[in-house]
Amino acid sequence: MDEDIPEDAAIVLFDGVCNLCSGFVQFILPRDPEGKYRFASLQSDVGRALLAEHGLATEELDSIVLIEDGESYVKSAAVIRIATGLGGRYRLLSPFRYVPKAVRDRVYDFVADNRYRWFGKKDRCVRPSEDVESRFLG
Secondary structure, three states: OOOOOOOOOEEEEEOOOEHHHHHHHHHHHHHOOOOOEEEEEOOOHHHHHHHHHOOOOOOOOOOOEEEEOOEEEEHHHHHHHHHHHHOHHHHHHHHHHHOOHHHHHHHHHHHHHHHHHHHOEOOOOOOOOOOOHHHEOO
């Protein structure tokens, strides 16, 4: 996809205009000092290309997506995998992977359906600060 993306990078795709989603990225950044995670908005060319490459709908921009080790994870599976990857106390979310996906994703979808109302929406994607800009694709 991109020569600048390390082979072992895990890529988090997020809704770049959603305050909750952008907040999740801001939550990850300081808890990932090794820079395991790279980021791209779902609306970006890189984001759309990665969605298409993994057979995911490019018009449905309501999910966190994790691309890792050639696999894609969406919704609750992505959030649980990211939390587990952060280590420490965030690994405590790991057992939730045993909760049926339909149940987990129903909760995820409820939050996703209400995220703009509860957390607001930006007019456009915000630019990352210089100290973490290299971790953002596209």
